[in-house]
Amino acid sequence: MLAKLITACGLIITLSLNTSLLAQSNAAMKKATLQQLDARLPEYQSIAQRIWEFAEVGYKETKSSNLLQELLRKEGFRVEAGVAGMPTAFIASYGSGSPVIALLAEYDALPGLSQQGIPEKKSIPGQDAGHGCGHNLFGTASAASAIAIKQWMDAGQLKGTIRVYGCPAEEGGSGKVYLVRDGYFKDVDVALHWHPKDKNFVTTGIRLANTSAKFRFYGVASHASVAPERGRSALDAVEAMNFMTNLMREHIPQETRIHYIISQGGKAPNVVPDFAEVFYYVRHPKREQVQSIFERLVKAAEGAAKGTETKMDYEIIGGTHDLLINHSLAKVMQQNLELTGGIQYNEAEVKFAKQLASSLTNPPDLSTAASILPLPDAIGTGAGEGSTDVGDVSYAVPTVGLESATWVPGVVAHSWQAVACNANGIGYKGMQVAAKTMALTAIDLFTNPALIQQAKEEHRKQIGNYQYKALLGNRPPALNYRD
Numbered sequence: 001m002l003a004k005l006i007t008a009c010g011l012i013i014t015l016s017l018n019t020s021l022l023a024q025s026n027a028a029m030k031k032a033t034l035q036q037l038d039a040r041l042p043e044y045q046s047i048a049q050r051i052w053e054f055a056e057v058g059y060k061e062t063k064s065s066n067l068l069q070e071l072l073r074k075e076g077f078r079v080e081a082g083v084a085g086m087p088t089a090f091i092a093s094y095g096s097g098s099p100v101i102a103l104l105a106e107y108d109a110l111p112g113l114s115q116q117g118i119p120e121k122k123s124i125p126g127q128d129a130g131h132g133c134g135h136n137l138f139g140t141a142s143a144a145s146a147i148a149i150k151q152w153m154d155a156g157q158l159k160g161t162i163r164v165y166g167c168p169a170e171e172g173g174s175g176k177v178y179l180v181r182d183g184y185f186k187d188v189d190v191a192l193h194w195h196p197k198d199k200n201f202v203t204t205g206i207r208l209a210n211t212s213a214k215f216r217f218y219g220v221a222s223h224a225s226v227a228p229e230r231g232r233s234a235l236d237a238v239e240a241m242n243f244m245t246n247l248m249r250e251h252i253p254q255e256t257r258i259h260y261i262i263s264q265g266g267k268a269p270n271v272v273p274d275f276a277e278v279f280y281y282v283r284h285p286k287r288e289q290v291q292s293i294f295e296r297l298v299k300a301a302e303g304a305a306k307g308t309e310t311k312m313d314y315e316i317i318g319g320t321h322d323l324l325i326n327h328s329l330a331k332v333m334q335q336n337l338e339l340t341g342g343i344q345y346n347e348a349e350v351k352f353a354k355q356l357a358s359s360l361t362n363p364p365d366l367s368t369a370a371s372i373l374p375l376p377d378a379i380g381t382g383a384g385e386g387s388t389d390v391g392d393v394s395y396a397v398p399t400v401g402l403e404s405a406t407w408v409p410g411v412v413a414h415s416w417q418a419v420a421c422n423a424n425g426i427g428y429k430g431m432q433v434a435a436k437t438m439a440l441t442a443i444d445l446f447t448n449p450a451l452i453q454q455a456k457e458e459h460r461k462q463i464g465n466y467q468y469k470a471l472l473g474n475r476p477p478a479l480n481y482r483d
C-alpha cells in the first residue's frame with residue numbers, strides 16, 4: 001500500500017515537473033514569438049498597405065490573394081490555390097501530421113467606400129472600393145501568425161500542421177461556406193480567426209445567421225406616358241414586395257434584421273421598367289428563424305409578382321450560420337490576449353486619432369485602445385452584431401477568435417473612418433495584437449493535446465445531432481455577385 005502511494009506520488013511529481021518544464025519552454029517560445037513578430041512588422045505593414053491599396057471586392061481579390069500566397073510560398077508553405085471553385089481562395093500548409101491548426105484569412109474590400117488614409121472624409125479619385133472592414137489587416141495578420149509558428153516547427157519545438165485558409169468574399173459572398181461545404185476543414189482540429197474592431201477582446205458575442213438573395217422581376221416595357229396601360233412595371237413589383245416586407249416587420253421576432261437595396265430599378269422614368277431587382281438580407285441569431293422568415297419573404301415576392309402581372313425569380317447569393325463560441329478555447333485566447341497587451345499610440349497616432357474622433361457623434365475615450373476587455377461570464381449572449389461566414393467554420397471545427405483595436409475607439413465597421421484607420425499605424429498595431437494573440441494561442445494548442453480534446457468535447461456537445469447543411473444550398477460560388 002505504502003509502495004503504491006509512493007509510486008503515485010512520484011508520478012504526480014514527475015507530471016507536475018513535466019508541466020512546469022512545458023510551461024517554461026512555452027513561456028520562452030511565446031516571448032521569442034512576440035519579438036519575432038515585432039521585428040517583422042515593417043514587412044507585414046507594407047503587405048497590408050498594398051492590399052489596402054488594391055481594394056479588391058469579393059471574388060475579385062486576385063492581387064491581394066496572390067500577394068499573401070507569395071509571402072507564404074517564400075516561407076516554404078505548400079500552397080494550393082483556387083480551391084472549392086473560387087479562383088481567389090487558397091490553402092497554405094506547413095508541417096505535417098496532427099494537430100492541424102487553421103488560421104483564417106480574409107482580404108476583400110467593400111464597394112462604395114473609397115477613402116484616403118487621412119483623418120478626414122476624402123475619397124481616392126477613380127477608386128470605388130475601400131477596406132472598410134480591415135480585411136487587408138485580417139489576411140496579413142493570419143499569414144504573419146502562421147509564419148511565426150512555422151519557425152518553431154523548423155526548430156523542432158512544435159509538431160503538427162499549421163494552415164492558412166485564404167478565404168475570399170467574406171462581405172456577402174460567403175467564401176468560407178464553400179470551403180466548409182466541400183470538406184476542406186475535415187482534418188482540422190481547431191480554427192483561429194480575428195477581426196478588426198475599436199477595442200480588444202476575445203469574441204464571445206453572438207453573430208447572426210443570414211441568407212441573402214436577389215429577387216428579379218420581369219415586366220413589359222412601354223412608353224410611360226403614351227401607352228402606360230400596355231406596360232407592366234417590374235419596379236412596381238419590387239415596391240410591392242418591399243411594402244409587404246416592411247409590414248411583415250411587425251410580425252417577426254424582435255432580433256430579426258431585414259435590409260435591402262434596389263439594385264436595379266429601371267433606366268428612365270419615361271420607360272415602364274421591364275426589369276427590376278432587389279437585393280435582400282435576412283438575419284437572426286437562429287438559422288431556423290432565418291429559414292422561416294426567408295420563406296415568408298419569397299411569398300411576398302410571389303404576391304408582388306401576381307399583383308403587378310410580372311414574373312419573378314430569385315437567386316440565393318449568400319448564407320451563413322451563426323457563430324458557435326468555444327468556452328475552453330476562449331479562456332486560453334483571453335490569457336494570450338492579456339499577455340500580448342493592448343495598443344499604445346505614438347504622438348502622430350494620437351494626433352490622427354483626435355482629428356478622426358472629431359468626426360464621430362460621441363467623443364470617444366482614446367485610452368480604451370490600450371486595455372483588454374475581460375471575458376464575460378455569459379458567453380454567446382448579448383445583442384447580435386453582423387454575420388460572418390466564420391459561423392460555418394465554427395460548425396465544422398472548434399473555433400475561437402478575437403477582435404483588436406485597429407480602429408480609433410468609437411469607429412464602426414464599414415465607415416470611411418475605418419478605411420482611414422486600416423492604412424494607419426493604429427491599424428497596423430491592432431493587426432500585430434491579432435497576429436501575436438493567435439500565434440501564442442496556437443503554441444498552447446500545439447503543446448497541449450488535452451486542450452484540443454477539451455475543445456472538441458465542448459464542440460461535440462454544441463453540435464448535438466445537427467447535420468450541417470449550408471444555408472446557400474448547393475449553388476456554386478457566386479463569383480459575380482459584385483457585378
Ligand SMILES: [Zn+2]
Nearest residue numbers: 133135170195
Ligand atoms: Zn469584416
